[in-house]
Amino acid sequence: MSIFVDENTKVIVQGLTGSQGRFHGLRNKAYGTKVVAGVTPGRGGQDVEGIPVFDSVAEAVAATGADASFVSVPPRAAGAAILEAAEAGIALVVCITEGIPAHDEARVYATLVRNNPHTRLLGPNCPGIISPGKTNIGITAGEIALPGGPVGIVSRSGTLTYQALYELKQLGVGVTTCVGIGGDPVPGTNFVDCLAAFEADPDTGAIAMFGEIGGSEEEKAAAFIKESVSKPVVAYIAGVTAPPGKKMGHAGAIISGSQGTAQAKMAALSDAGVHVVNNPTEAGLKMAEIVKSL
Numbered sequence: 311m312s313i314f315v316d317e318n319t320k321v322i323v324q325g326l327t328g329s330q331g332r333f334h335g336l337r338n339k340a341y342g343t344k345v346v347a348g349v350t351p352g353r354g355g356q357d358v359e360g361i362p363v364f365d366s367v368a369e370a371v372a373a374t375g376a377d378a379s380f381v382s383v384p385p386r387a388a389g390a391a392i393l394e395a396a397e398a399g400i401a402l403v404v405c406i407t408e409g410i411p412a413h414d415e416a417r418v419y420a421t422l423v424r425n426n427p428h429t430r431l432l433g434p435n436c437p438g439i440i441s442p443g444k445t446n447i448g449i450t451a452g453e454i455a456l457p458g459g460p461v462g463i464v465s466r467s468g469t470l471t472y473q474a475l476y477e478l479k480q481l482g483v484g485v486t487t488c489v490g491i492g493g494d495p496v497p498g499t500n501f502v503d504c505l506a507a508f509e510a511d512p513d514t515g516a517i518a519m520f521g522e523i524g525g526s527e528e529e530k531a532a533a534f535i536k537e538s539v540s541k542p543v544v545a546y547i548a549g550v551t552a553p554p555g556k557k558m559g560h561a562g563a564i565i566s567g568s569q570g571t572a573q574a575k576m577a578a579l580s581d582a583g584v585h586v587v588n589n590p591t592e593a594g595l596k597m598a599e600i601v602k603s604l
Contacts, residue, residue, distance in 0.1 A: 312441035312487040313462065313507040313514075314402055314430065319445050320376040322347040322367065322400075324383055324391045326358050331382035334406075334449050335361070338380065341452040343445045346374040367398040380438070380447050381405040388434060389418045396426035403498075404447045405433035415496035422498070431498025437468035437490035440475075448490065450475070458484030460515030460604060461597055462508035464501055466493045466527075467548060470520040470590055477594030478518075483601050486514045493522065501531035509539050515604045516541055518597055519579075520590070522548040523572050532578035542600050544585045546593045547572045 321338065325331035326348025336359060339345040347362050347370040354365035364370040367379065379395040381388060381403060388407040395403045415434060422429055432439055438448010443457030454472060456479040463478075463485055465471040471490045478485060489504050491497050501519065508514045517539070521528040528547060535543055580586050585600070587593045 311511050311513040312444060313504070313511055314432075314487065314489070315378065315439055315441050315445050315447060317342075317441075317444040318344070319378050319402070319447070320344045320346045320374060321378045321380055321445075321447055322349055322370045322374070322376045323361075323380045324349045324367065324395065325381065326350060326361060326363060327353050327356065328382065331380075332358055334382060335380065337452075338446050338448070341446045342443075343447060346370075346376050367394050367400065371398045371400065376400065378402040378447060379404065381407060381433075383407060385409040385411070389414045392418050392431060393421060393426075396422055396429035400429060402447075403429060403431050404436070404438045405431065405498075406436060406438060406448055407433070408435040410434050410494070412495050415494060419496050419498060432489065433492045433494075433498060435494045436492030436497075437471050439487065439489050441487045442485050450488070450490070454479060455488065456482070456484045459486040459513045460484070460601060461518055462486050462504075462511065462514040462516075463488040463518045463520070464504035464508070465490050465520035466522050467520055470546070470548060473590045474518055474520060474593065477591060478597060481594055481598040483594075483598050486511060495525065501527050502534045505531060505534055505539055505543075509541060514541065516597060516600050517543045518593060519543055519545040519584070520548070520593070521545065521575055523575075528575040529578045532575075532582040532584065535579070535584060536582035542585065543583075544587060544593050544596050544600065545576075545579045546587050546590055547575045547579070
């Protein structure tokens, strides 16, 4: 099985007529993802290599029965695009857009929780989600992922997402689903959401978690793992040598005082029984060792 998406997921691309939306949307389609429509206001009636374009998400959903959206639009339009998808009944919105102001993210997240609890937001500023061999929504290169499981991956970092997939592929270890939750301060889907889904998935036998400095999501994940996760978890936390007070790449990757340090996160995860490693390659090797014992 997989979490959140499968081979039957029908995807629309908001921003399909733009350069990034077109490039990644067509790559997703070539992978085998059911990309059924694009949405660009004012471009309804056009098509992009056979994919019909609609003026609104509501029109696209009515015509195609789409249940997921890939948002690839500029930061100023991303919040409205996410909410438009939710209001049209889309169950999963994957937003790759980087640079959305934190207060816009907070407003969108609060609106979804209040008005559209049926919609799961993945991102913003994330690589997306891939269930290898079934569907790929976002910017992850499908060829680096080995299908079949039994490992589920959740990561704040896009680059570490890619490395995790490829490290496991080189070791002959398959993946059920890989979820890139993004590194912004207000993610729509967090570690605990993904850990709970992987725990409930019968085909996921072990979980790889990739975190980084900033915030307290990894500590929350550690508490959840300690209480509610029975499957083995391997974790790597990036940013051990990061200086306090300096943003490191992601908007959410910043140490404030004694909060959000890699050391504190690693200690919390170790206390929860997680196999904490020192680099992504070690994570792959440890996971391969665990998989052999499942």
